[in-house]
Amino acid sequence: MTAWPTRREGRASPFFPIERIPWARRYSLSMVLSVEAQREWLRQWESAGPALAEQRKKELRELSESRALAATEALLSLVTTAPLDPSRRNYSGLVEQQELFHRRARK
Numbered sequence: 001m002t003a004w005p006t007r008r009e010g011r012a013s014p015f016f017p018i019e020r021i022p023w024a025r026r027y028s029l030s031m032v033l034s035v036e037a038q039r040e041w042l043r044q045w046e047s048a049g050p051a052l053a054e055q056r057k058k059e060l061r062e063l064s065e066s067r068a069l070a071a072t073e074a075l076l077s078l079v080t081t082a083p084l085d086p087s088r089r090n091y092s093g094l095v096e097q098q099e100l101f102h103r104r105a106r107k
Helices: 035-062 065-077 094-106
Strands: none
């Protein structure tokens, strides 16, 4: 399996290379699209990336303070207001989780 192109090669690389997604090895574009269709799909996304980034910048520049505050409030309202278990105030399991990640990375 070939690696995704890197930015050094002049092409944008995806956020999640297929090699890092275990189940993605079973499902790939080559199973559904011809080589030429895959190239066209890649060209389309390479040209769409800068256009989408510019659109995002434009929308952020035009964002009013009231709309920004409303969006912030909407995001913060998604957080659950359920009380934390008292044991969670002193222990989150983060250290054990990081240990598992490091152990897996070494394999």
